[in-house]
Amino acid sequence: MAFHKSLFLLCVGVSVVVAGRSPQADKIEALYKTLGGVGRISDNVLEDASLDVPELVRKYNYPLEEHTVSTGDGYILRMHRIPHGRDSHSTPGGRSVVFLMHGLLSSSADYVLMGPGCGLAYILAEEGFDVWMGNARGNYYSRRHTNLNPDSLLSTAFWSFSWDEIGNIDLPAMIDYTLRVSGRDRLHYVGHSQGTTSFFVMGSLRPDYNAKIISMHALAPVAYMANNQNLLLRFISQYANNIEFALSLIGVGEFLPNNNVMTWAGQALCMDEALFQPVCSNILFLVAGWSQDQHNAPELVRKYNYPLEEHTVTTPDGYILGMHRIPHGRDKNNVPRDRPIVFLMHGLVSSSADFILLGPGCSLAYILAEEGFDVWLGNARGNYYSRRHTRLNPDSWFSTAFWQFSWDEIGNIDLPAMIDYALAVTGRQRLHYIGHSQGTTTFFVLGSLRPEYNAKIISMHALAPSAYMEHSPNLLLRFISQFANNMEFALSLLGVGEFFPNNNVMTWAGQALCMDEVVTQILCSNIIFLMGGWNESQHNATMIPVIMGHSPAGASARQFVHYAQSIAGRQFQRYDHGTLLANRRAYGTWSPPRYNLSKITTPVFLHYSDTDPMAHVRDVDRLFRELGRPIGKFRVSEPKFSHFDFIWAIDGKELLYDRIINLLWSMDANGLYGDIKV
Missing domain, CATH: 3.40.50.1820 (Alpha/Beta hydrolase fold, catalytic domain)
Structure with missing residues (x-):
């Protein structure tokens, strides 16, 4: 949850100028007015940053269900469901299911933290879909196991998995559960980043699940990465064969866990008018790329x-x-x-x-x-x-x-x-x-x-x-x-x-x-x-x-x-x-x-x-x-x-x-x- 808190603050406050009002704040206010001004966009950013996904969704008066499913190897996964809309398609009933899967270091919060009218989960619910959001093993909402301890100082056994297990074990378990509860035979799948990788794993290792998917929508599809320019991943790639062994020797199995430090940093350093807000924004840009008009020569001419x-x-x-x-x-x-x-x-x-x-x-x-x-x-x-x-x-x-x-x-x-x-x-x-x-x-x-x-x-x-x-x-x-x-x-x-x-x-x-x-x-x-x-x-x-x-x-x-x-x-x-x-x-x-x-x-x-x-x-x-x-x-x-x-x-x-x-x-x-x- 802490990672989504600080990420929310960063996303709302995207800016690359010295401390001052974020250019995005004006856009958010305009969108708020356009959408009628009825609880679409929060008027209290700090409050939203302190809420987990169920609390955040319920704050905006959307229906929210919490579900858990246990995998064959003992991981206990939490899932969140928005079964229908708030303003339109608000009557409970049989609807097409859309399953949303997050990326690396993320959670179901990715699809709700920007609020109604912006977050994909809300938009899909208002369009008439039954929205389910998965959480991969090891993230904030799926950090439990039937017998392994994620916080053990003596063993990193809980963390002995990659996105291979997420695609081969977690996704089938969550998809089967979703179809059983909703009474549907098939669903739509939308994944972002690692959420696409894990789907490609499932489709290739568990081909029987292809019949359960009506359509798959890959946002920022990640499979081959030969030309990837992410600085962190390219640095790690130099030590790919040795890094896990070295980390296991010092008892490290988890990368970038959520904690209160991230929440504090988001609230203290990344708000509008904060001196360090540009630093917060640029950390995002460094990891994921700069989104403003960066064109190569042909694109620039065209x-x-x-x-x-x-x-x-x-x-x-x-x-x-x-x-x-x-x-x-x-x-x-x-x-x-x-x-x-x-x-x-x-x-x-x-x-x-x-x-x-x-x-x-x-x-x-x-x-x-x-x-x-x-x-x-x-x-x-x-x-x-x-x-x-x-x-x-x-x-x-x-x-x-x-x-x-x-x-x-x-x-x-x-x-x-x-x-x-x-x-x-x-x-x-x-x-x-x-x-x-x-x-x-x-x-x-x-x-x-x-x-x-x-x-x-x-x-x-x-x-x-x-x-x-x-x-x-x-x-x-x-x-x-x-x-x-x-x-x-x-x-x-x-x-x-x-x-x-x-x-x-x-x-x-x-x-x-x-x-x-x-x-x-x-x-x-x-x-x-x-x-x-x-x-x-x-x-x-x-x-x-x-x-x-x-x-x-x-x-x-x-x-x-x-x-x-x-x-x-x-x-x-x-x-x-x-x-x-x-x-x-x-x-x-x-x-x-x-x-x-x-x-x-x-x-x-x-x-x-x-x-x-x-x-x-x-x-x-x-x-x-x-x-x-x-x-x-x-x-x-x-x-x-x-x-x-x-x-x-x-x-x-x-x-x-x-x-x-x-x-x-x-x-x-x-x-x-x-x-x-x-």
């Missing part, structure tokens, strides 16, 4: 009613890359037809989301689509959208082979594959290329190692151009540069091949710590400033949770090491494999060769700023001098324009994108030797 295509291309060395396409605009230029292509390539630990996450009118991909371009967004190997391979496993504990690449392979292999694919699908001969940060580095790799691709690029626009990094003041890369020659070897010994993967922790942190009005939002902003440069005037702090939902998106450790080598060696050269023999094997030379920038004959436009810590002005100047066909250097007029402002600035359109669009159209119409209008 949310705004833009056309979106998803494509995949496989590289010659087996990496499966995800690509996204916005073929035309939504408000302008929205008739499908042949259009000039613009290919966008993201930076380090980023993804195609960089160019869409600020939304229409602000993000570059939408702006280009509205201006009449066919927009393709690439994703480098190893990031969230390109984390697959025909043979290699990115999550392998025994090998980091998947991660043995730097941005050299991204430029030499990934970009050619994606560019060829985009041209093949569209039937075009050439395209425009826009890259940010590492997306510029990889282009310079492409143009120098694969010079035949220069003919396929109409124009290249480098946002925060990154090739030479001798003068970069970036603290992380300068720190790594001190250990550039040894770092990858050391990481490989630890089995580390990936840096900054995309995961729910970052999404949670963004939502929990970086929302508007949260006191720690300033820390989130300062982390971004530390990495990309300080510019409050172009920084939209409100968007940090969205940004952190998509970035970082993952990269190989070798990508960082390669940049560190560029700082330490003061050159733009291929990856140093660490030994003379390894370099000889890879390149035919004892040391890594320099990229020959003079081979880049694509018309290149460099867009830079005075205060970008990743693309220092002196390094940009050197790059410009060595390119084979540099057309122009364009400094952003904003004095403090930072590295991330190139993709996330508040005034990015006016300060940067409008000029790029003019250049794109000029190059598309006139080519290199025509009049270029800036």
